[in-house]
Amino acid sequence: MITAEQTIDEQERFRAGDTRILARYLTRVENHAAGMEEVLADLYRHTGQAWRVGFTGPPGAGKSTLVNQATLRYRRSELSVGVVAFDPTSPFTGGALLGDRIRMEKLTLDPGVFIRSMATRGQLGGLAVAVDEACDLMDAFGKDRVLIETVGVGQSELEVAHSADTTVVVLVPQSGDSIQAMKAGLMEIADIFVLNKSDRDGADRAYRELTSIVQMKHSPEGWMPPVLKTTAEKGEGVDELLETIQTHRRHLTETGLLETRRKSRIASKVQRLVEDAIRKDLWRSDRDTRRRDDLDHTRSPYDLAKDLVNDFYREISDERR
């Protein structure tokens, strides 16, 4: 049980830059711990300062290396960095898969960098929420840049765009990669394309292929996603990437699109919060049991659903009477 005083004390330490409290809050967000909504509500007014950059793309594209290199360079410019990595829970490890993170260990000794792998148990979608809240925490903590990295599979790939101000889609020169990215919906969310491992054979051809696909894209926001070449392992092209992120930031800020994008992000968050609260009321009591048990092949799930909705509405009105 957390008392109100503890909460206030924790929040003061958080605001004063105590990373232990940041870590504690991140764990609570990951576990969907009770009481965190109030903390997030209180900290909300301190958010909005950090620039959030999402890195997404297929597995093996080198996203971790790129995030690592970007972090090193931001630190040289004395910008503080938070890194949030999506990691689906695996039954093998019982938590986040830390393999890719090991390479970043050196960075974790730097107090200006905070790295966190996020994993959630339970339903799809829960992870995206946790990542979004983790970004808010890093932001309220005072990080200048928050880098979000997906594992490159599952819905995380597309959802990262909801949390990011700038979305970087990382591809490699591999036959058909651009086509697959197009299929996956990555074209729609990309603000910047990176062709990583561009010292490989076929990089020029892949670059031309990708560029021609990108040029077909409509750019209603007046921003045509640039295609950059990097070789993250050698640090090549990373400076140009960071400059392009900065250019994108200026574009969003000057056109007022930033405000629109953030507003729409918050509107989605409100929607999610409302629906979560209602869902909690909805599936308490015996309705959840009925949903699971009142099933047979004569009665359709559509009819059962109708009953349950009516039952819920009746309960709500009875409670208010």
Added chain:
Amino acid sequence: MITAEQTIDEQERFRAGDTRILARYLTRVENHAAGMEEVLADLYRHTGQAWRVGFTGPPGAGKSTLVNQATLRYRRSELSVGVVAFDPTSPFTGGALLGDRIRMEKLTLDPGVFIRSMATRGQLGGLAVAVDEACDLMDAFGKDRVLIETVGVGQSELEVAHSADTTVVVLVPQSGDSIQAMKAGLMEIADIFVLNKSDRDGADRAYRELTSIVQMKHSPEGWMPPVLKTTAEKGEGVDELLETIQTHRRHLTETGLLETRRKSRIASKVQRLVEDAIRKDLWRSDRDTRRRDDLDHTRSPYDLAKDLVNDFYREISDERR
């Protein structure tokens, strides 16, 4: 406007095997057309006969070719086949990407095969629902086998398992592919692993790697997912795959797990139907506008969400009074 008589006439023609009505229903399901819930409720009692096999795995693993080969073989055994392919909407084509389907053209001349690419506009999750309903339609139409194919990216990869009785995860002998699959959560949903393109270099090593990872997996259901080698392009290993699917079917049937799985699938469907219905009531009227507009940096989304929930509950009880 569809009249009740038209609906009855359509349903009779559907039950009599008129593929034009099947196609029409599939389009309505894809577009979330009004009135389809009633049709699905009516047809529900005719479902439960088809065996649903999901094919998932990373892009380029050869899922389409495998589905193609499986279909040809099922047809030789005089089993009717429905194929449902997940395709995210692309702004380039405005609909499903048909590239992979072109190879299947030959099959579409066979009246015992019905192939459909599903695409949906709008929110994540909508596609999975459409695919699930498409499977129900193919099932009620009398298909013996329904094959579900994902594009191999996005949440579709994992969601396919919700609709399938047997989930086949297709991988290729590529360095780190098994590890990536593990990260992506594919290990958890696989009933059968297929190492496709196994005439490639490194196939034996990849096979050993995959087998050893699979052996670490717990099998609470008494089924250890077999790992099969195929070269779908040449049709190699496909017969063994179909036999293994049949073995898995027997396992699920004999242990009673089939009933449990299907029940849990229907329970999820009921949950989704209930939540969709409530969501529709929730975001009508001015609440949706308020969610989008009542946002500023002084008031947190958490506080706004609380207001909106209260507002909804008040409205429900007022309506019932």
